[in-house]
Amino acid sequence: MSATWIILGGSSAMARAFARALAARGDAVLLAGRDLDDLAATAADCRLRGAPMAEAVAFDARDPAGFAPILDRLAETEGEISAAVFTGSMPPQVEIDADPGLIDGVVADSFTGPARFLQALAPLIEARGRGAIVGLGSVAGDRGRLGNYVYGAAKAGFHTYLSGLRNRLGRSGAHVVTVKPGFVDTAMTWGLPGMFLVAAPDAVAQDILRAVRRRRNVIYTPGFWLLIMLIIRHVPEPIFKKMKI
Amino acid sequence: MRWKTADIAGWGRAIRARTELARPERRRDLAALALDGPAIGMRRSYGDAPLNGGGRAVDMTRLDRMLSFDAEAGLLEVEAGARIGEIAAAMAPRGWLPAVMPGTGFATVGGCIGMDVHGKNHHGAGSFGQHVAAFDLATPDGPRRITPEDAPDLFRATMGGLGQTGIVATATLRLKPAPSDVIMVTERRVEDFDEHLATLDAAEATYVVGWIDATARGRALGRGIVEEGETGRGLVPARGKARRVPVDAPGFALSAPVVRVFNEMYFRRVPASGRTLVKPIGDFFFPLDRIHDWNRLYGKRGFHQFQCVLPPDRGDELRAIVEAVATSGLASPLAVLKRMGPGRAGHLSFPAEGWTLAVDFPNRTAAAPLIRRLIGKTVEAGGRVYFAKDSLAEAGQIAAMYPELDDWRRIVAAADPDRRLVTDLVRRLDLRGAA
Numbered sequence: 248m249s250a251t252w253i254i255l256g257g258s259s260a261m262a263r264a265f266a267r268a269l270a271a272r273g274d275a276v277l278l279a280g281r282d283l284d285d286l287a288a289t290a291a292d293c294r295l296r297g298a299p300m301a302e303a304v305a306f307d308a309r310d311p312a313g314f315a316p317i318l319d320r321l322a323e324t325e326g327e328i329s330a331a332v333f334t335g336s337m338p339p340q341v342e343i344d345a346d347p348g349l350i351d352g353v354v355a356d357s358f359t360g361p362a363r364f365l366q367a368l369a370p371l372i373e374a375r376g377r378g379a380i381v382g383l384g385s386v387a388g389d390r391g392r393l394g395n396y397v398y399g400a401a402k403a404g405f406h407t408y409l410s411g412l413r414n415r416l417g418r419s420g421a422h423v424v425t426v427k428p429g430f431v432d433t434a435m436t437w438g439l440p441g442m443f444l445v446a447a448p449d450a451v452a453q454d455i456l457r458a459v460r461r462r463r464n465v466i467y468t469p470g471f472w473l474l475i476m477l478i479i480r481h482v483p484e485p486i487f488k489k490m491k492i
Numbered sequence: 493m494r495w496k497t498a499d500i501a502g503w504g505r506a507i508r509a510r511t512e513l514a515r516p517e518r519r520r521d522l523a524a525l526a527l528d529g530p531a532i533g534m535r536r537s538y539g540d541a542p543l544n545g546g547g548r549a550v551d552m553t554r555l556d557r558m559l560s561f562d563a564e565a566g567l568l569e570v571e572a573g574a575r576i577g578e579i580a581a582a583m584a585p586r587g588w589l590p591a592v593m594p595g596t597g598f599a600t601v602g603g604c605i606g607m608d609v610h611g612k613n614h615h616g617a618g619s620f621g622q623h624v625a626a627f628d629l630a631t632p633d634g635p636r637r638i639t640p641e642d643a644p645d646l647f648r649a650t651m652g653g654l655g656q657t658g659i660v661a662t663a664t665l666r667l668k669p670a671p672s673d674v675i676m677v678t679e680r681r682v683e684d685f686d687e688h689l690a691t692l693d694a695a696e697a698t699y700v701v702g703w704i705d706a707t708a709r710g711r712a713l714g715r716g717i718v719e720e721g722e723t724g725r726g727l728v729p730a731r732g733k734a735r736r737v738p739v740d741a742p743g744f745a746l747s748a749p750v751v752r753v754f755n756e757m758y759f760r761r762v763p764a765s766g767r768t769l770v771k772p773i774g775d776f777f778f779p780l781d782r783i784h785d786w787n788r789l790y791g792k793r794g795f796h797q798f799q800c801v802l803p804p805d806r807g808d809e810l811r812a813i814v815e816a817v818a819t820s821g822l823a824s825p826l827a828v829l830k831r832m833g834p835g836r837a838g839h840l841s842f843p844a845e846g847w848t849l850a851v852d853f854p855n856r857t858a859a860a861p862l863i864r865r866l867i868g869k870t871v872e873a874g875g876r877v878y879f880a881k882d883s884l885a886e887a888g889q890i891a892a893m894y895p896e897l898d899d900w901r902r903i904v905a906a907a908d909p910d911r912r913l914v915t916d917l918v919r920r921l922d923l924r925g926a927a
C-alpha cells in the first residue's frame with residue numbers, strides 16, 4: 248500500500264521536486280505551507296504524475312495553534328504516514344544584526360515550528376510502527392559562520408532534535424533521516440555570488456528517496472559535501488574564528 | 493526577484509550572449525516581474541532565438557507544473573515551462589499524448605508555442621499551435637487569456653511568434669487520445685533520393701520520418717532509412733538509462749571519414765528487407781534525449797543546424813541542396829528528411845506543405861559559407877528556413893520566406909510597443925521592422 252506524506256514547506260523547489268518523485272512512485276502527498284495557490288498547483292501536478300491523493304493544506308511554522316487540523320487529517324488516513332520538513336528561512340545576516348528580533352522567526356521556521364509539529368506527529372507514527380521522517384538540515388548547521396550563523400544555529404538545533412527523534416522512533420520501527428544539502432539550485436541561491444557545484448533539486452530529491460529506502464541516518468547531498476564539511480568541522484576554532492567563509 | 497548574469501547559448505553553442513536572467517518559481521513571482529525581457533525555455537533552439545545579449549530574459553523552466561486535466565475533452569492545462577517529454581510520460585499511461593511533439597522531450601510548452609513546432613506527424617496533425625485551445629499571456633498591461641476565437645490576431649501572432657507578444661504563463665493543450673504504451677516502428681532502407689521522396693510521399697502511418705545519409709553521393713545520393721510509427725498497447729520494453737557527455741569532444745570526433753563510416757553502419761543496421769520493432773515511446777519520439785548534453789559531442793566551437801522547407805514540386809531544388817551538403821564533406825550523421833503537410837498556426841510558423849530537410853554541421857570555418865549558400869538556394873526555390881535552427885540568415889531574406897511578416901509586425905508592435913521582448917534573433921533579422 249502506498250504511504251501518505253505530509254510535506255512541510257511544500258513550496259520550496261526541493262520540496263516540489265521531492266513531492267513529484269513521491270507522486271511518480273504512487274504515494275499520496277499533503278503539501279503544507281502558506282502559499283495555498285502555489286501549493287494547489289503543485290498538488291494538481293502531483294495528481295497528474297500519479298499520486299492517488301495530493302492536496303494543499305495551510306501551515307505556518309510560526310503558528311503552532313494551526314497544526315491541529317493537519318494532525319487530525321493525518322490521524323484519519325490509513326496506512327503508513329511519513330513526513331518531510333523543508334521549512335526554513337534565512338534573512339541576510341546584516342538584516343538580523345540590525346534587528347535581532349528577526350531571530351525568533353528564523354528559529355521558528357527552521358527549528359521550533361517543525362519540531363513542535365513533529366513532536367505532535369510522533370505518537371501517530373509510532374502507533375503505525377513504520378514510516379519515515381525526513382528533516383532538511385543544512386551544512387550551515389555544522390559550524391557557525393560569519394555569513395549566516397543564526398540560520399546555522401537554528402539548523403544545528405534541528406539536527407540535534409532529529410537525532411533524538413531518530414533514537415526514539417527507531418524503537419517503534421519508524422525511521423528518521425537528516426538531510427544536509429549543500430548549494431542547491433533554487434530561488435534562494437539564484438544569482439548569489441560564490442555558488443559552486445550547485446545541485447539540481449531533482450537530484451537532491453532522488454538522493455533523499457534513496458536515503459529513505461536505505462534507512463540512512465544522516466546524508467549530505469550531493470555526497471561530496473560530506474568531505475567538505477569533514478574538513479570544515481575539523482578546522483581548529485582558533486583558526487576558524489579568523490576565517491571569512 | 494534576483495537577476496542572475498550568465499553567459500548563455502542556444503543548443504548549437506556556436507553563439508553566446510551575456511544575459512540577465514530571472515527565474516520565477518511561483519506564478520505570483522512571474523506576475524510581479526516587470527516585463528522587460530522575453531521568456532525563454534530550455535534553450536533547445538539552436539541559434540540566437542533564446543538569447544538577449546546585454547539585456548534581460550525570464551527563464552520559465554521552474555514554472556513547469558501540470559495544472560488540470562479534463563478527460564472528457566482531452567484538455568490539459570500546464571504552466572508554460574512544462575517539458576513535452578514529461579507531459580507525454582505522465583499522460584501516456586492514461587491513454588493521451590500531446591498532439592504534436594518535437595524531436596526533443598526537453599522542449600517546453602512555451603518554446604513549442606514560440607516556434608509553433610512540428611513533429612513526425614505533421615502531415616496529418618499539423619503544427620503545435622493548432623492544438624492550443626487557450627493560453628494566459630503576461631503582457632505589459634497585465635495578464636490576458638487568449639483563445640483563437642476571442643483574439644485571433646494575437647493568438648496567431650503568438651504561435652511561432654518568437655516570444656514577441658508577451659510571456660506565455662500557462663497554456664491549455666488539446667491532447668490526442670492514443671493507446672500509447674509503446675510505438676510499433678517499421679524501418680525501411682531507401683537506396684536513393686527518388687526512392688526516399690517517393691517512400692515518404694506514399695507513407696500512410698501516423699508518424700513518418702526519414703533519416704538521410706548526408707554523406708552519400710552519386711547514385712546513393714539521398715539514401716537513408718524511412719521510419720513509420722504507430723502508437724499501441726503492449727509490454728513496455730524498459731528504456732535504457734540516460735547517459736551524459738561529460739566533456740567537449742575533440743574536433744576529429746565528427747570528421748568526414750568518421751561520419752562516413754558511421755553512416756554506412758547506421759544504414760546497414762536495418763536489413764535490406766526492412767524490419768519492425770516495438771519501442772518505448774520516448775525512444776521513438778526523442779531518440780537523442782537519452783544522451784544528455786549530446787551537443788558537447790561537437791566540441792567547444794559548437795555546431796549549426798540548417799533546416800529548410802521547400803514546396804512539394806521543388807524536388808529538383810531539394811536534390812541540389814542535398815548534393816551540395818554531400819559534396820561538402822561537412823555534414824554530421826544527424827540529418828532528417830520529412831514530408832510536411834500544410835498545417836500552421838501563426839504568421840511566422842515554419843511549416844508549409846512540402847519537403848523539410850534538417851542537417852547538423854560542426855562549426856568549422858567552411859560551415860557558415862556553405863549554410864549561407866543553402867539558405868540562398870532555399871529562398872530561390874520559394875522555401876524558408878526555420879528560426880528555431882537558424883543563426884546565419886540575413887534580414888533581407890526574410891520577407892520572401894515569410895510573406896505574412898507585415899501582418900505579424902503590426903500585431904506585435906501593438907502588443908509590445910516599447911520593444912522590451914526583442915531577442916538577438918529578432919534583432920539580427922530585423923523581424924520587428926519599423927512598425
Ligand SMILES: Cc1cc2nc3c(=O)[nH]c(=O)nc-3n(C[C@H](O)[C@H](O)[C@H](O)COP(=O)(O)OP(=O)(O)OC[C@H]3O[C@@H](n4cnc5c(N)ncnc54)[C@H](O)[C@@H]3O)c2cc1C
Nearest residue numbers: 533534535536537594595600602603606609610654655660
Ligand atoms: C534534438 C532536437 C530536436 C528537435 N526537433 C524538433 C522537431 O522535430 N520539430 C521542431 O519543430 N523543432 C524541433 N527542435 C527545436 C525545438 O523544438 C524548438 O527550438 C523549441 O522552441 C525549443 O523549446 P525551448 O523550451 O527550448 O524554447 P527556447 O529555445 O528556450 O525558446 C524558443 C522561443 O520560444 C520563446 N519562448 C519560450 N518560452 C516562452 C514562453 N513561456 N512565452 C513566450 N515565448 C516563449 C522564446 O522567446 C524563443 O523565441 C528540436 C531541437 C532539438 C535540440
